Amino acid sequence: MIEQGQHIGVALPAAKTENFLRRFLRISLYRNSIFLILNSVVPSLTGFGFWTLATRLYPSSTIGTASALISVMSLLTLISSMGMEYGLVRFLPESGNRARTTIISTSLTGALCALLVSGIFVIGMQFWAPSLLDYVLTLYLSRVFIAMTVINTVYTLLYHVFIAHRRSDYALWQIIVFSLVRFLPLVVMSAVSGFSTIFASWAITLTASRSV
Numbered sequence: 507m508i509e510q511g512q513h514i515g516v517a518l519p520a521a522k523t524e525n526f527l528r529r530f531l532r533i534s535l536y537r538n539s540i541f542l543i544l545n546s547v548v549p550s551l552t553g554f555g556f557w558t559l560a561t562r563l564y565p566s567s568t569i570g571t572a573s574a575l576i577s578v579m580s581l582l583t584l585i586s587s588m589g590m591e592y593g594l595v596r597f598l599p600e601s602g603n604r605a606r607t608t609i610i611s612t613s614l615t616g617a618l619c620a621l622l623v624s625g626i627f628v629i630g631m632q633f634w635a636p637s638l639l640d641y642v643l644t645l646y647l648s649r650v651f652i653a654m655t656v657i658n659t660v661y662t663l664l665y666h667v668f669i670a671h672r673r674s675d676y677a678l679w680q681i682i683v684f685s686l687v688r689f690l691p692l693v694v695m696s697a698v699s700g701f702s703t704i705f706a707s708w709a710i711t712l713t714a715s716r717s718v
Contacts, residue, residue: 538672572705587662591665624655
């Protein structure tokens with residue numbers, strides 16, 4: 507009888523905890539807050555592993571150039587989005603039948619801004635990033651850089667569309683795909699040493715994950 511009572515006593519707190527978690531996850535606000543936290547944690551942890559592995563496979567000068575180029579792309583993405591992602595979170599749930607038009611117009615605006623901003627950056631690189639001039643100012647790589655900036659800007663806006671509709675789980679899947687798959691081209695392409703190899707592995711995975 508004592509052992510049975512002990513088992514019942516242990517089972518009750520476990521059942522209460524399980525019921526609490528179920529009720530907690532049913533509320534979309536709380537559920538999405540967990541996904542948003544994971545959306546920050548997953549790329550941070552895998553990014554640390556990505557660059558740690560890159561330092562094992564590539565020389566330090568290559569790592570520095572590639573990380574600088576990726577950082578510039580992220581900065582231009584931030585500028586190109588012009589805060590429209592926060593406007594989507596604020597106004598999209600209230601847009602009703604105009605939601606589709608709002609998403610399309612916002613994405614096109616962001617893409618055009620990214621095209622303009624990245625194009626200006628490439629043309630004027632000799633003034634604000636002369637150290638990257640010899641690496642980026644080629645017809646092939648400049649096109650890839652501009653295309654990746656446009657893709658990243660549009661993705662940033664669409665990512666916040668999911669947040670506005672409280673479906674951050676969709677965005678999390680894209681982040682997981684990008685965070686894990688980017689290791690594959692990094693290793694496979696390591697035989698061709700060069701900063702463009704790291705940037706290419708980043709670009710290939712970025713494009714693939716955004717199409718998921």
